[in-house]
Amino acid sequence: MAASLVFRLHDRGPEVVREVLLERGWEEYDQEEREEEDWNLYWRRSAFRNSEYHNLLPWQRLNHHPKTVGITRKDCLARNLRRMRATFGSSLYDFSPTAFILPNHYTRFLSEYNNLRVTRGSSVYWICKPVDLSRGRGIFIFEDVKDLVYDCSVIVQRYISKPLLISGYKFDLRIYACVKSFHPLTVYIHQEGLVRFATEKYNLSSLRNLYAHLTNTSINKFGPFYKAAKGTVGQGCKWTMSKFRHFLHSQDINELLLWQRINNIVTLTLLAIAPSVPSCPNCVELFGFDILVDVTLKPWLLEVNYSPALTLDCQVDITVKRGLISDLIDLMNYTFSDSLRERADRRHGYKRLCFRAKRPSHVPTPPVLSTFEGTKIQKRRSGGQSSQTLPPIKTLRQPEKTNQRQSRQDASGADYQRRLPPVDSNQIYATRGSLANETHRDKTRSLTFGPCSRTNASVVNRRTCPALAPQKSLRVSEVTSHDGTETEAETERSGEADASSSIRDTPHRELGFRRSKLPNIYSGSHGAVRMERTLNGQHVPPLRVGDFIRTFPFNAATLRASRHELDVMVVIQELHKLTAQLATPGERLRREEEEVKEETDGEEFDALLWGPKDPPLLSQCFKPT
Numbered sequence: 071m072a073a074s075l076v077f078r079l080h081d082r083g084p085e086v087v088r089e090v091l092l093e094r095g096w097e098e099y100d101q102e103e104r105e106e107e108d109w110n111l112y113w114r115r116s117a118f119r120n121s122e123y124h125n126l127l128p129w130q131r132l133n134h135h136p137k138t139v140g141i142t143r144k145d146c147l148a149r150n151l152r153r154m155r156a157t158f159g160s161s162l163y164d165f166s167p168t169a170f171i172l173p174n175h176y177t178r179f180l181s182e183y184n185n186l187r188v189t190r191g192s193s194v195y196w197i198c199k200p201v202d203l204s205r206g207r208g209i210f211i212f213e214d215v216k217d218l219v220y221d222c223s224v225i226v227q228r229y230i231s232k233p234l235l236i237s238g239y240k241f242d243l244r245i246y247a248c249v250k251s252f253h254p255l256t257v258y259i260h261q262e263g264l265v266r267f268a269t270e271k272y273n274l275s276s277l278r279n280l281y282a283h284l285t286n287t288s289i290n291k292f293g294p295f296y297k298a299a300k301g302t303v304g305q306g307c308k309w310t311m312s313k314f315r316h317f318l319h320s321q322d323i324n325e326l327l328l329w330q331r332i333n334n335i336v337t338l339t340l341l342a343i344a345p346s347v348p349s350c351p352n353c354v355e356l357f358g359f360d361i362l363v364d365v366t367l368k369p370w371l372l373e374v375n376y377s378p379a380l381t382l383d384c385q386v387d388i389t390v391k392r393g394l395i396s397d398l399i400d401l402m403n404y405t406f407s408d409s410l411r412e413r414a415d416r417r418h419g420y421k422r423l424c425f426r427a428k429r430p431s432h433v434p435t436p437p438v439l440s441t442f443e444g445t446k447i448q449k450r451r452s453g454g455q456s457s458q459t460l461p462p463i464k465t466l467r468q469p470e471k472t473n474q475r476q477s478r479q480d481a482s483g484a485d486y487q488r489r490l491p492p493v494d495s496n497q498i499y500a501t502r503g504s505l506a507n508e509t510h511r512d513k514t515r516s517l518t519f520g521p522c523s524r525t526n527a528s529v530v531n532r533r534t535c536p537a538l539a540p541q542k543s544l545r546v547s548e549v550t551s552h553d554g555t556e557t558e559a560e561t562e563r564s565g566e567a568d569a570s571s572s573i574r575d576t577p578h579r580e581l582g583f584r585r586s587k588l589p590n591i592y593s594g595s596h597g598a599v600r601m602e603r604t605l606n607g608q609h610v611p612p613l614r615v616g617d618f619i620r621t622f623p624f625n626a627a628t629l630r631a632s633r634h635e636l637d638v639m640v641v642i643q644e645l646h647k648l649t650a651q652l653a654t655p656g657e658r659l660r661r662e663e664e665e666v667k668e669e670t671d672g673e674e675f676d677a678l679l680w681g682p683k684d685p686p687l688l689s690q691c692f693k694p695t
């Protein structure tokens with residue numbers, strides 16, 4: 071039997087992550103019982119330290135990419151989107167309300183404020199938000215500049231004063247986007263999400279009533295009408311995205327363009343930071359995008375959350391967040407080998423070998439052949455629980471060469487792969503106890519551990535793929551996780567509400583992450599069993615995983631544009647085309663479709679349109695009717 075995968079939660083949360091992982095047969099990390107490096111996933115709400123990225127080992131993954139503060143802090147987001155607008159024009163970058171960072175841009179704000187007062191007949195409203203707070207704290211809305219009072223850094227933003235209302239209540243959408251990789255950029259958006267309502271009717275004559283103007287659950291769950299039935303909204307303050315879709319249908323609203331615009335917002339926002347995020351193949355990030363839809367059905371980006379709240383306040387939360395986390399784990403593509411390689415690695419000291427850039431001449435070359443006989447895969451628990459035994463595995467390691475080129479390779483992923491015991495879950499299961507050494511050894515020459523995963527098919531759906539169903543029933547964690555480490559960026563934030571703005575990022579660029587030289591365990595390019603597609607030699611990430619729909623790359627051109635250095639201009643052009651196609655189906659679409667076909671030499675690139683129920687293929691959306 072394989073050892074369980076091990077997760078490590080900072081500060082004992084979020085509970086839903088623990089529950090989902092335990093259900094799937096994972097074990098919780100306990101520092102009393104396990105070695106420091108004996109975990110596969112480390113989840114924390116706040117930022118990781120530089121050293122944690124720096125020391126990451128190949129089987130370990132973190133739930134944050136470094137250097138994403140450029141979109142997750144309100145002032146950085148405003149600055150970056152302004153830069154993108156200036157560079158790429160406002161026709162696509164028109165989705166965030168005009169914003170000013172105060173006190174620095176007070177004069178600019180004042181000039182805009184005065185201009186609008188003169189040119190607009192109707193009132194103009196503004197919203198003031200502290201840059202480093204979340205959950206609606208410190209926010210107020212004003213019309214007259216004399217009401218603008220602040221004692222910290224804030225952003226003042228145009229208030230979207232004509233939001234789409236449901237039964238007279240304001241709402242916003244929480245969209246969950248997972249950046250599986252920044253290099254190459256690979257983005258998935260979850261089909262489920264939250265619709266979060268204000269709990270008092272929208273009314274511009276009472277700007278101070280936060281229950282009418284803010285849609286934060288952390289505020290509204292304490293409102294006097296939280297439990298009251300509120301027309302179509304019902305009780306509470308949340309809907310699932312599915313219910314919202316249903317609502318759109320009932321209103322005969324053409325939703326496709328809305329979904330595509332939201333999709334664009336996510337991509338365009340990520341483009342603002344993608345080129346500057348260091349490559350960290352073992353990191354994944356779940357962002358919460360907050361989108362407000364106005365009365366003309368135009369979506370506006372309010373903010374991007376770094377650690378979207380995962381608390382389970384109500385049934386809607388349970389439905390949405392449990393499915394979300396479960397799909398996220400599938401998307402992370404853990405393989406059987408994740409639970410094997412670490413033990414073999416530790417036992418045989420590969421870690422030291424694989425990361426040393428240069429072997430001193432007096433250190434002897436390690437033996438060529440290593441044999442693993444009955445490797446203990448788990449540190450014996452103090453409670454006397456039994457450890458498990460693996461079948462013997464033989465592996466061939468290349469003898470070291472001492473020339474300079476080879477020394478450089480010592481620290482590289484390629485060399486690292488050669489040194490690790492090659493493990494292939496399928497082989498081990500198939501030949502348990504009787505691995506044919508010669509056959510196996512032959513294979514090891516070309517075999518590197520990789521995503522021979524159950525989730526590597528181009529379409530994986532939790533519901534239709536029983537292999538992905540929870541393997542164990544829920545059980546209570548046997549041990550209490552205690553993690554005393556704190557990041558520099560750790561703040562007063564506690565609980566599990568959204569975290570966005572107060573995340574400080576630390577300078578990572580200079581580090582030259584060791585991890586970036588390691589094999590990309592997501593890429594599929596090293597897989598022993600390659601179930602996933604390639605296009606013109608480039609790996610095509612799965613179309614969907616559970617309810618996560620791949621939204622980037624979305625065509626052959628964007629796949630190519632993300633191959634090496636991300637070509638932001640090409641991506642923007644493609645998004646532009648796509649949105650135009652959705653808006654104006656017809657002859658032009660057929661032409662563009664043909665062009666794409668030509669570019670890819672007839673190879674088709676599938677992408678789904680994120681958003682609608684049963685998302686259609688993009689190519690189907692564009693078929694002229």
Ligand code: ADP
Nearest residue numbers: 167204205206207227228229230284285286373
């Ligand atoms: P926080 O991080 O504190 O939640 P947000 O930017 O998400 O800050 O704002 C909180 C709430 O205020 C939003 O959920 C939304 O209801 C409302 N809001 C924020 N900005 C705007 C805006 N520009 N126009 C209209 N409503 C807004």
